[in-house]
Amino acid sequence: MDIRVLILACTIFTWIFLHRWNQRSRKGPKTWPLVGAAIEQLMNYDRMHDWLVNYLSKSTTVVVPMPFTTYTYIADPANVEHVLKTNFANYPKGEVYHSYMEVLLGNGIFNSDGENWRKQRKTASFEFASKNLRDFSTVVFREYSLKLSSILSHAAFQNKQLDIQELLMRMTLDSICKVGFGVEIGTLAPNLPENKFAKAFDAANIIVTLRFIDPLWKIKKFLRVGSEAILDQSIKTIDDFTYSVIHKRKSEIEEAQEGPNNHKMKHDILSRFIELRKDPENNINDKSLRDVVLNFVIAGRDTTATTLSWAIYMIMTHNHVAEKLYTELKAFEQECAKEEQVCLDPCDETQDLESFDMRTKQFAELMSYDSLGKLYYLHAVITETLRLYPAVPQDPKGILNDDILPDGTKVKAGGMVTYVPYSMGRMEYNWGPDANQFKPERWLKDGFFQNASPFKFTAFQAGPRICLGKDSAYLQMKMALAILCRFFKFELVKGHVVDYRMMTILSMANGLKITVSKRS
Numbered sequence: 001m002d003i004r005v006l007i008l009a010c011t012i013f014t015w016i017f018l019h020r021w022n023q024r025s026r027k028g029p030k031t032w033p034l035v036g037a038a039i040e041q042l043m044n045y046d047r048m049h050d051w052l053v054n055y056l057s058k059s060t061t062v063v064v065p066m067p068f069t070t071y072t073y074i075a076d077p078a079n080v081e082h083v084l085k086t087n088f089a090n091y092p093k094g095e096v097y098h099s100y101m102e103v104l105l106g107n108g109i110f111n112s113d114g115e116n117w118r119k120q121r122k123t124a125s126f127e128f129a130s131k132n133l134r135d136f137s138t139v140v141f142r143e144y145s146l147k148l149s150s151i152l153s154h155a156a157f158q159n160k161q162l163d164i165q166e167l168l169m170r171m172t173l174d175s176i177c178k179v180g181f182g183v184e185i186g187t188l189a190p191n192l193p194e195n196k197f198a199k200a201f202d203a204a205n206i207i208v209t210l211r212f213i214d215p216l217w218k219i220k221k222f223l224r225v226g227s228e229a230i231l232d233q234s235i236k237t238i239d240d241f242t243y244s245v246i247h248k249r250k251s252e253i254e255e256a257q258e259g260p261n262n263h264k265m266k267h268d269i270l271s272r273f274i275e276l277r278k279d280p281e282n283n284i285n286d287k288s289l290r291d292v293v294l295n296f297v298i299a300g301r302d303t304t305a306t307t308l309s310w311a312i313y314m315i316m317t318h319n320h321v322a323e324k325l326y327t328e329l330k331a332f333e334q335e336c337a338k339e340e341q342v343c344l345d346p347c348d349e350t351q352d353l354e355s356f357d358m359r360t361k362q363f364a365e366l367m368s369y370d371s372l373g374k375l376y377y378l379h380a381v382i383t384e385t386l387r388l389y390p391a392v393p394q395d396p397k398g399i400l401n402d403d404i405l406p407d408g409t410k411v412k413a414g415g416m417v418t419y420v421p422y423s424m425g426r427m428e429y430n431w432g433p434d435a436n437q438f439k440p441e442r443w444l445k446d447g448f449f450q451n452a453s454p455f456k457f458t459a460f461q462a463g464p465r466i467c468l469g470k471d472s473a474y475l476q477m478k479m480a481l482a483i484l485c486r487f488f489k490f491e492l493v494k495g496h497v498v499d500y501r502m503m504t505i506l507s508m509a510n511g512l513k514i515t516v517s518k519r520s
């Protein structure tokens, strides 16, 4: 062998050996020269949230060097507060995140910073604060929860299996389209029509998430091969649907403005952005409206549907929780009926479908924004679900300037820092020795719900970019779960494996297959 080759081989071997030797006491994943920890992260991609739980339980901050950047994962509330609030200006979404997500989210509120974000936040905040929207949402959420409940009572009657996650996705998609954009799309109709948009949306979401750890994605995109080719097709389907929603809403607004029904113009989020279009300074065109719609679909459909799915999974695997919830709901029903002087119809499992559905409706009508506020245990069940199964399991931020986190970790401009709600909820240093157990009671004091710091319970983020739809999400989730848990018992289909899928939202990889039975 040529002596030069031998020297080169020895040098490389020594370099790799020294690199690995220096990592002996490293708390995060061990790295390799040039590729950093990319190999380990890729190998653990499908179980990445639990891979992080493992490292973050040993150290509150974990640094993961990657080929062209460094990811810093944080789970300590003090660090989280620093990033999300104290030094907010230094941690925008950033260029990297923007370039990965642009194909799906465009320049919508989730994917923008600075002035563009501020303007959208202002418009949307205004909308969310309106009582009109809250009242309208209550009606819509009730109506769609009842549609879902009716599908369940048919399934109970026919002893049929259901994928409840799929149904919940339909329910929340229909709801956000109605509340957010004023259109009826009817995917929860009894015949469950094929839903091309939802399939394409899920595919696109999975593929853009993969970009975070796939250094070859730009080449694939350039060559239009593999996942990036599928992404192109999915985006086309998504855009067709979205532009049809926008055109429908625009022509309805024009019709209402011209006709005698001017006073009937609804003020949903999309209409408000369409209104802003009149002022050229706002620079709003069809593409920006497309971004508004898709950002609100991702915000309002997937988050709520996956949380409800995990909640149902928790309820059916913790029988004492199901029973406590049922007791709370029965007492609530009696109390509200008494207050409103409603005489409740009898209810039993042998009832025919029609009278069972009527009885469910009677219960649903007792629920309002205010009366739902009395259901503390239900509120705790949902919050406890979000602690262990946060809909946004990790949330990366860019780094503008070098900085030092409160625990002394140095972060470099151009890298990324990610707070990890999925890990944070499972850390004993945050929640005590029973952190891994599902215990809604931890949120109650003397029977009343007690909030935790948003920097410790980060499911809705915290600071200036805290979720705008939190109250609306609780309203919908409480409405749906109250009806479902009052009138049904759930059972997991034997052999069905429950696991998460790697995408920006913590959805279930195989759906949630269940059977249901009626309750009296």
Ligand code: HEM
Binding pocket: 109, 110, 121, 124, 176, 296, 299, 300, 301, 303, 304, 307, 386, 390, 391, 392, 395, 458, 459, 460, 461, 464, 465, 466, 467, 468, 469, 470, 472, 473
């Ligand atoms: C269980 C339900 C929900 C959870 C767990 C949740 C969680 C979150 C999280 C973690 C963020 C920050 C995301 C980021 O940094 O990109 C966020 C932002 C946001 N959420 Fe929610 N969300 C939920 C439901 C909703 C609903 C129903 C809506 C509206 C229909 C909504 C509207 C928004 C908006 C507009 C933002 C962007 C805020 C900004 O960047 O200023 N969310 N949400």
